[in-house]
Amino acid sequence: MSSRAQGLVLDPELTARLVSSERLAEARGRRSSGIAPLDGLLGGGWPRAALCEIFGRRSSGRTAIVRAALAAAIAAGETTALVDTGGTLDARAAAASGLPLSALLWIRCAPAQALKATDLVVAAGGFGVAVLDLCDAQLRAPDAAWVRLRHAARAQGTTVLVATGTRRLGSFAAAAVELDGGRPSFFGPPPLFAGFYTRATRARGAHDRESQLPCVSLAFTSRS
Amino acid sequence: MRLACVYVPQLALQAALRRCPEALGTPAALLASHGKNKPRVTELDAEARRAGVRPGMTAAQAVATAPALRLFTATAADAEAGAAALADVGYAFAPRVEREGERIFFAAEDLKRLYPAGEPAIAQALQAHAARLGFGARVALAATKGAARVASRAHELAVVPEDRAGTRAFLAPLPVHLFTDDDDLRAAFRRWGTRTAGAIAALPVDAVALRLGPTGAAVARLARGDDDEPFHPQLPPDALEEAIELDYPIYEIEPLAFVLRGLTDRALARLSGRSLACAGLTLRLALDPRGLDVREVPLAAPTREAKTLVDLIRLDLARRPPEAAVVGAHLIALPARVRATQLDILRPTGPAPDRLATTLARLAALVGPENVGAPAVVDSWREEAIAMKPYAPAGLSSAPIPSETRLCLRHRRPPEEVEVLMGRAGPTALRGVETTARVLVAAGPYRLSGEWWQDAAAGGSWAREYWDVHASDGAVYRLHRDARDGRFYLDGYYD
Numbered sequence: 001m002s003s004r005a006q007g008l009v010l011d012p013e014l015t016a017r018l019v020s021s022e023r024l025a026e027a028r029g030r031r032s033s034g035i036a037p038l039d040g041l042l043g044g045g046w047p048r049a050a051l052c053e054i055f056g057r058r059s060s061g062r063t064a065i066v067r068a069a070l071a072a073a074i075a076a077g078e079t080t081a082l083v084d085t086g087g088t089l090d091a092r093a094a095a096a097s098g099l100p101l102s103a104l105l106w107i108r109c110a111p112a113q114a115l116k117a118t119d120l121v122v123a124a125g126g127f128g129v130a131v132l133d134l135c136d137a138q139l140r141a142p143d144a145a146w147v148r149l150r151h152a153a154r155a156q157g158t159t160v161l162v163a164t165g166t167r168r169l170g171s172f173a174a175a176a177v178e179l180d181g182g183r184p185s186f187f188g189p190p191p192l193f194a195g196f197y198t199r200a201t202r203a204r205g206a207h208d209r210e211s212q213l214p215c216v217s218l219a220f221t222s223r224s
Numbered sequence: 225m226r227l228a229c230v231y232v233p234q235l236a237l238q239a240a241l242r243r244c245p246e247a248l249g250t251p252a253a254l255l256a257s258h259g260k261n262k263p264r265v266t267e268l269d270a271e272a273r274r275a276g277v278r279p280g281m282t283a284a285q286a287v288a289t290a291p292a293l294r295l296f297t298a299t300a301a302d303a304e305a306g307a308a309a310l311a312d313v314g315y316a317f318a319p320r321v322e323r324e325g326e327r328i329f330f331a332a333e334d335l336k337r338l339y340p341a342g343e344p345a346i347a348q349a350l351q352a353h354a355a356r357l358g359f360g361a362r363v364a365l366a367a368t369k370g371a372a373r374v375a376s377r378a379h380e381l382a383v384v385p386e387d388r389a390g391t392r393a394f395l396a397p398l399p400v401h402l403f404t405d406d407d408d409l410r411a412a413f414r415r416w417g418t419r420t421a422g423a424i425a426a427l428p429v430d431a432v433a434l435r436l437g438p439t440g441a442a443v444a445r446l447a448r449g450d451d452d453e454p455f456h457p458q459l460p461p462d463a464l465e466e467a468i469e470l471d472y473p474i475y476e477i478e479p480l481a482f483v484l485r486g487l488t489d490r491a492l493a494r495l496s497g498r499s500l501a502c503a504g505l506t507l508r509l510a511l512d513p514r515g516l517d518v519r520e521v522p523l524a525a526p527t528r529e530a531k532t533l534v535d536l537i538r539l540d541l542a543r544r545p546p547e548a549a550v551v552g553a554h555l556i557a558l559p560a561r562v563r564a565t566q567l568d569i570l571r572p573t574g575p576a577p578d579r580l581a582t583t584l585a586r587l588a589a590l591v592g593p594e595n596v597g598a599p600a601v602v603d604s605w606r607e608e609a610i611a612m613k614p615y616a617p618a619g620l621s622s623a624p625i626p627s628e629t630r631l632c633l634r635h636r637r638p639p640e641e642v643e644v645l646m647g648r649a650g651p652t653a654l655r656g657v658e659t660t661a662r663v664l665v666a667a668g669p670y671r672l673s674g675e676w677w678q679d680a681a682a683g684g685s686w687a688r689e690y691w692d693v694h695a696s697d698g699a700v701y702r703l704h705r706d707a708r709d710g711r712f713y714l715d716g717y718y719d
Binding site: 097116 | 568574579580582583587590591610611615616629630631632634635636666667692694698717718719
């Protein structure tokens with residue numbers, strides 16, 4: 001490297017936005033999940049332009065992972081949307097944890113409208129991440145609906161992240177993560193809820209060479 | 225200066241045909257009544273004239289002459305909407321337009337830069353745009369208003385030379401009756417043996433003024449290319465209106481939505497001609513036998529998609545149906561520019577502004593406008609309080625990625641009432657609609673209260689004891705006991 005190049009000092013903001021040539025060469029690429037161990041499990045993050053699934057029972061950390069993915073996408077300058085069946089979003093906690101609420105398109109809807117709303121969002125184009133939150137929804141979607149959503153995600157370059165209670169997408173998902181029951185931790189006495197640990201297992205996308213990890217442990221802290 | 229004149233002959237009939245485009249190309253006539261007299265044919269198209277229909281016939285006579293004739297009744301709503309739509313032909317090309325009955329005038333000087341092929345191309349573009357709005361128009365470009373008016377009456381498309389001599393030469397062969405609507409004046413010129421503009425131009429203007437007064441002098445000056453009629457252009461109105469008076473009352477929403485689709489299509493065609501979108505809708509429905517139903521249809525963002533607007537109107541009608549049958553509809557669309565955004569070379573491209581606006585409107589039509597937007601924190605200690613703000617992705621800035629992963633509470637809104645069994649150390653079991661479980665660990669209570677200053681109507685004061693409980697189904701729930709009624713409510717669960 002020349003002495004002139006060594007002496008070159010880049011603007012820190014510009015440096016933070018520089019994209020490596022390897023990343024540019026990558027055809028589809030991955031986007032960070034916002035949680036480093038999960039990125040390790042997924043081989044770099046959630047796949048772009050694909051349907052992804054995250055499933056587990058209540059209090060397994062699905063919502064926290066979804067919110068982390070949204071925060072990471074917004075931090076990267078992407079446009080994001082959350083299709084929230086039941087309108088369960090905890091805006092106060094989301095804002096406190098650094099998610100810029102004004103940058104999030106939030107759609108509250110009934111389960112029957114959720115797929116149609118996600119279709120509309122993805123078809124608009126330009127959305128980096130669209131989350132379909134079906135955690136508490138009793139929805140029997142036909143396979144054709146998932147096929148259509150997968151095609152739309154592929155065409156528009158959107159990562160569609162579906163959060164559910166049980167596995168629903170099957171082979172339609174390019175990556176699926178199963179969350180295995182959160183283990184809550186209390187400290188005290190008197191007992192105070194501190195958070196919980198959960199184990200994330202890759203249920204689909206195991207052929208990825210980037211990742212050699214079968215599962216990772218994730219820790220979620222309570223807001224209080 | 226160059227002025228464009230767009231002339232729509234028989235504007236009232238063409239305005240009525242706009243709401244019934246399938247009648248184009250068939251014999252059609254307009255009926256109008258004066259006082260208590262029977263309605264008579266006042267305007268008719270070329271097909272009807274060919275079939276033998278003449279102005280002044282009654283409806284029965286006209287139909288007997290041409291059985292395939294479509295008869296329309298002249299309504300004020302059609303006339304107003306037609307005149308406004310004609311003005312919009314001009315506003316699509318110029319910021320200010322002068323309206324004059326069946327014609328509009330506007331300055332066309334700057335259009336030469338947009339149409340380098342020349343003025344014939346401008347005239348064709350104007351005629352094509354008028355056709356898109358449902359008008360068969362004649363177009364003329366000239367240096368003065370009078371010359372443009374006469375040329376538009378004489379030719380389908382006309383470009384009058386810019387200089388005075390050229391204008392005079394262009395007008396010279398045209399018959400005198402095109403220059404004035406005054407029958408006395410026409411008769412006077414006929415008596416003099418002056419049948420063309422060239423013959424009038426040869427007469428001294430002072431002598432014509434002495435014999436025929438100022439109107440005769442104006443015709444003489446116009447024939448010589450000396451027209452000095454002033455041009456009074458005006459800015460477009462703030463809102464765009466389309467209206468229809470129905471021949472029969474409509475009782476159901478779907479047929480009404482079908483009628484409103486036509487109004488919306490026509491309004492959007494006018495807006496798109498001006499590169500605008502619809503930012504708000506007001507619908508005034510005339511009820512049978514009397515009464516008015518006025519409703520504002522909220523839009524999440526400006527849109528040009530008719531289906532979206534009709535869906536929103538249909539939703540609004542379904543939510544609050546009109547109290548009586550509808551006999552007329554008046555649609556007022558608020559124009560707005562489609563949001564523009566500045567792209568960033570270092571950041572991903574977001575959705576296109578117009579696509580996003582349409583998507584927001586369609587989402588609003590699907591789930592209701594109150595359920596689409598950006599979430600916002602409310603200044604309240606109530607944990608479930610949340611607000612929805614309009615979503616505007618422009619001006620997003622990169623935010624730092626949070627360093628730790630925090631738990632989220634999945635709120636139930638409103639909190640669900642549950643049965644809770646209390647022990648000495650807190651809840652020991654809970655039973656709700658979706659949950660029945662033993663409590664393994666209970667943390668709490670955390671007491672919160674507030675809003676004692678609020679009226680009871682606004683929710684009033686509240687006082688709660690919160691518990692975080694680890695239940696035997698594996699979930700960690702958040703519950704509270706309302707201090708006012710002693711009941712337990714499930715706020716949600718951590719996830």
